[in-house]
Amino acid sequence: MVTEPVRAEALRLAGAGELPAYVYDLPALRAHAARVRAATAGTAELYYAVKANPAAEILRALDPYVDGFEVASGGELAHVREAVPGRPVAFSGPGKTDAELDLALAPPVHRLHVESPGELARLIARDIPADVLLRANPELPGEDTRQAAASPFGMDEDGLAACLPLLAGAPHVRVRGLHTHLTWAQHDAAALAALARRVTDWALPWLGAHLPGLDHPELDLGGGMGVDYRAPDQVFDWRAYAAALPATGARLRIEPGRSLTAYHGWYVTDVLDVKRNHGRDYAVLRGGTHHLRTPVARGHDQPFTVVPRTLTGPALTGPALTGPATLVGQLCTPRDVLARDVPVPGLRPGDLVVFELAGAYAWSLSHHNFLMHPRPRFRYLD
Ligand SMILES: Cc1ncc(COP(=O)(O)O)c(C=O)c1O
Structure with missing residues (x-):
């Protein structure tokens, strides 16, 4: 339309x-973001995945309706800090350089999403307090996660296990929970919520077994809410999605990009x-x-x-x-x-x-x- x-x-x-x-219609964008916000409030924190559209005007328009911003590079991080100063930022993405880790720690981003044991070791060596989520890429039943499983993103259970001894000697790196982003372009709100349940059913026992001291763990479920390019007026059913998210006591977070700004x-x-x-x-x-x-x-x-x-x-x-x-x-x-x-x-x-x-x-x-x-x-x- x-x-x-x-x-x-x-x-x-x-x-x-x-x-x-x-041409961008900012009042219409704000109205859309307000609807997403109203649908998800009280169920999941809402971060915007900046990679979908990093324009400062877009970030400022979304700012009142989101809890924070997810970035995937030092460039995005510096840009977000300038465009919407002081807002919570989660930093994801594979292959973070040393310079990007330093940038993420000064001042510390709200959450740093750790992609591998090697990245964790480099973070620990900096000896600066950091709040992190481990990016998990577990083997879950279901076709919809196969693309993630065939990717370099995050860590399977072996990778996660390799983080544990590193963390044991590094109290300054505080694991707050897990981050996942396991599917893309999912139009079906019920199916995406079902995936969220499979994630929590796996993640909470894993955290309980391996990081038992963790109180009120965080689970970032990623983005991937679909935009149907064959039906441009059809919008992801945020209410149905939020209503079907599992109530687990965990602090849930989502980080959609496409479905917010497309x-x-x-x-x-x-x-x-x-x-x-x-x-x-x-x-x-x-x-x-x-x-x-x-x-x-x-x-x-x-x-x-x-x-x-x-x-x-x-x-x-x-x-x-x-x-x-x-x-x-x-x-x-x-x-x-x-x-x-x-x-x-x-x-x-x-x-x-x-x-x-x-x-x-x-x-x-x-x-x-x-x-x-x-x-x-x-x-x-x-
Ligand atoms: C880690 C992560 N989070 C969130 C997103 C946003 O996904 P989408 O724009 O499909 O909602 C992406 C997209 O690549 C991503 O890699």
Whole structure:
């Protein structure tokens, strides 16, 4: 859906010759975050996974509705400290450098998520107090965790066990609980809550057996709440999810990214050319996947709305594409495809194409410098 302020801004930008552009609707983002907050309050703490969209304007808009921010690099950590100073930060991610560990300890982040026994040893050697969660990647029953199990992230039970003797001699490193992020793109709230139950059913006995002194342990369940790119108006059922989370006495935390910010960012551009090639209709757009890489990264068609414009000129009045059409960008690669063989309502050069669900894993995920095209503009409507 394209909100009215975004549609108006798209037309204004087009008139001013300022396309392509990312447009964000901050009041709508705040309203969405407030709903997520209301649904989860009292059940789980809410952190925002900054990697989904680190723009300072987005962080500040979300700030009143979240308990903290999850970062995955020293760069994100420094940026969050500047954009939303003093807010709790959890620092995750494999391959933390010594410099990143030092940054995380001065001043200490709220939680440091330890990825391996080696990382723990380097942390302990710094001899600075730290509150940590061990990132667990346990073997749990169910298909939905297979992708995590086949990844380098976190520690299986052997890795976790290898942490225990290290911790025994390091009282300055205080384990507060476990961190997990075991699935991705889960649209089904009941299924994600069921995974949370499998995690707690495994994690709490593990903590009880191996770290018995731990009072009121923390369990960070990660993110992974799905955004359905085929049904852009469908939103994860936060109420159902929160209602089905297990009540265990543990302090639960979630750290969604995509499902918080995807809905309120749009990539706005216009059609430069339409053509038929080898039996396929193409609309060539200004910009492309060097600005919005999401559809390539995920292998989907990015949903969009066409805003027709009546323009005159030699190239602007020809026959319209009526679909199905393939929407491509300006890059010299056949992979620069934003949507393939999709119905269009009649597309001519000059028409605006407003890509939806472009608020997460979009600009920051893209290979901006390829071919040295101009960068898009950024508008944060407030
Ligand atoms: C550790 C961790 N937490 C949270 C997230 C956010 O996931 P999502 O944007 O799917 O909610 C990610 C994404 O990669 C992650 O790696």
